[in-house]
Amino acid sequence: MRCGVVVFPGSNCDHDCYHVLKHVMGWPVDYIWHKQKDLKGYDLVLLPGGFSYGDYLRAGAIARFSPIMNELNGFAEKGGLVLGICNGFQVLLESGLLPGAMLMNRGLRFICRYVHIRVENNSLPFTGSCKKGQALHIPIAHQEGCYYNDPEAISEMEKGGQVVFRYCSPESEIDDRYNPNGSSGNIAGVCNRQGNVLGMMPHPERCSEAVLGSEDGRLIFSSLLKVAEGVSI
Amino acid sequence: MVAKIYITLKSGVLDPQGKTIHHALSSLGYDEVQGVRLGKYVVMQIGDGDPEKARGRIEEMCRRLLANPVIEEYRFEIEGGE
Numbered sequence: 001m002r003c004g005v006v007v008f009p010g011s012n013c014d015h016d017c018y019h020v021l022k023h024v025m026g027w028p029v030d031y032i033w034h035k036q037k038d039l040k041g042y043d044l045v046l047l048p049g050g051f052s053y054g055d056y057l058r059a060g061a062i063a064r065f066s067p068i069m070n071e072l073n074g075f076a077e078k079g080g081l082v083l084g085i086c087n088g089f090q091v092l093l094e095s096g097l098l099p100g101a102m103l104m105n106r107g108l109r110f111i112c113r114y115v116h117i118r119v120e121n122n123s124l125p126f127t128g129s130c131k132k133g134q135a136l137h138i139p140i141a142h143q144e145g146c147y148y149n150d151p152e153a154i155s156e157m158e159k160g161g162q163v164v165f166r167y168c169s170p171e172s173e174i175d176d177r178y179n180p181n182g183s184s185g186n187i188a189g190v191c192n193r194q195g196n197v198l199g200m201m202p203h204p205e206r207c208s209e210a211v212l213g214s215e216d217g218r219l220i221f222s223s224l225l226k227v228a229e230g231v232s233i
Numbered sequence: 234m235v236a237k238i239y240i241t242l243k244s245g246v247l248d249p250q251g252k253t254i255h256h257a258l259s260s261l262g263y264d265e266v267q268g269v270r271l272g273k274y275v276v277m278q279i280g281d282g283d284p285e286k287a288r289g290r291i292e293e294m295c296r297r298l299l300a301n302p303v304i305e306e307y308r309f310e311i312e313g314g315e
Contacts, residue, residue, distance in 0.1 A: 058301055065298070094301065101303035103242075106249045148246060148304055182247060 001025070001228040003044045004032040006072075006088075008063045013049035013085065016205045021046070024208050025221050034066035044081040044224060045072060047088025049141070049203060059102060059144045060090035069095055081125055081224065082197040086142055089189070089199030098190055098199045099157060100149035106182030110143040114214070115180055117188045117202055118168040121161045124191060126198045129223040135172040136165075136216040138202040140180060140188075145201045147183035147190070154185055165189035165200055234279045236291050238309040240300045241272035275299060284311050 003021045007014050014031065021029040021044075032045070039045060052063035063069070069091075076082050076097055084092040092098040105111060116137055119130040130136070149157070157163050166186040169178050179186045181201075189200030204217030242248050248270050255269040279287055291309055300307040 057299070061298065061301070093303075101301050103247060103304060104249060106247060108249050108253065146247065150303075182249070 001027045001043050001224060002041060003027050003029045003046060004039065004042045005029060005046045005048055006032045006034060006068055007048075008034045008050070008052035008066060008091075010052045010054055011048050011050035011087070013087075013203065013205060016203075017046050017048045017085070020205045020208045020218075020221060024218065025225075032068060034063070034068045037067050037071055039068075039071050039075045039080070042075070042080065043228070044083065045075060047082070047084040047091055048205075049086030049088060052087055052091060055087075055144070058094065059087060060092075060094040063087075063091045064095040073097065076192070076197050079194070079196050081227075083126060083220075084197075084199040085203055085205065086140075086145075086201055089201055090144065092197065092199045097197050098192055099153060099162070100147055100190060102144045103146040103148050103182070104144050105142070105146050105180070110141075111145070111180050112139070112141040113180075114139045115188075115202065116168050116170050116172075116178065117165040117200075118172045118174065119164070120166060121164045121191070123161070124164065124195045124198065124223075125227040126191075126220050126223050127164065128226045129219045133172050135168055135170055136202075136219065137170070137207065137214045138204060138216055139206050140202045142181070142201055145181045145183070147187040147201075149184060151184075154187075157190060158185075160193055161195070162190050162193065163187055164191050164198060165202070234281055234284065234287060234311055234313040236275075236277040236279055236287065236309055236311050238275040238277065238291065238295065238299060238307060239272060240275065240295075240305050240307045241270055242304055243306050246304050279311075281313075287311060
């Protein structure tokens with residue numbers, strides 16, 4: 001599983017992602033500067049969290065025009081695996097690779113804490129090691145994380161299995177009480193129709209080692225092990 | 234020429250900043266305020282030329298970058314020029 005971590009000006013979770021892919025998973029990893037125009041040879045491209053371009057205008061709005069994004073479009077079209085975490089998710093939404101948009105959290109504050117998310121679709125390359133309905137203990141850290149799409153679009157997404165994670169209780173119950181930011185339908189992560197592009201607000205790279213308090217995030221990466229052999233771009 | 238562009242959240246889209254401002258105005262006694270929506274205002278200097286052409290270009294800028302059509306709508310006016 002050859003991985004690339006895209007670095008935009010203002011990315012700040014790139015080193016954490018690199019660390020997990022390389023030292024926890026043992027995969028070859030490169031940093032990919034956003035001005036690079038070649039993704040040949042990669043199986044997984046990760047868009048990390050941070051504040052690309054200072055979140056000016058809207059989070060991810062400027063980064064989506066970086067040269068690497070053109071290449072990423074083609075990469076995704078050919079079935080390459082793309083994972084966007086937090087700001088990376090926002091970039092994928094702005095680019096149109098994933099449906100919907102982000103609004104400011106309903107409480108208007110930056111939220112940095114552990115939450116639970118329920119796995120709604122475990123048939124993706126990113127979720128195959130999870131049980132359907134399983135609650136993952138995982139941290140969030142964002143101010144623009146209130147997922148929005150119009151209700152018809154969301155019901156289409158639900159039918160297509162594109163709603164991948166929802167904020168929930170430790171017992172997997174979905175309720176507004178467990179919705180930290182006001183996201184429509186408690187949505188915490190979505191994928192494209194083909195299922196090879198996933199965006200999520202929570203940070204699996206921050207909870208992939210026991211020493212950090214939770215290893216649930218590693219399930220996202222270990223799921224990819226199952227498909228590692230079959231994927232080659 | 235100067236283009237003045239107004240970007241606002243679509244009606245129906247949650248606007249917690251607008252709500253908070255509304256609440257603050259109410260507590261200051263401005264009871265006549267029935268709703269507040271907060272948006273963005275962009276002032277853009279544009280080299281002189283055909284205002285009609287500028288209109289098309291600004292429309293494109295709004296669609297591609299300045300506004301996100303999933304959550305926002307926009308309008309603009311152009312001042313100066315021929």
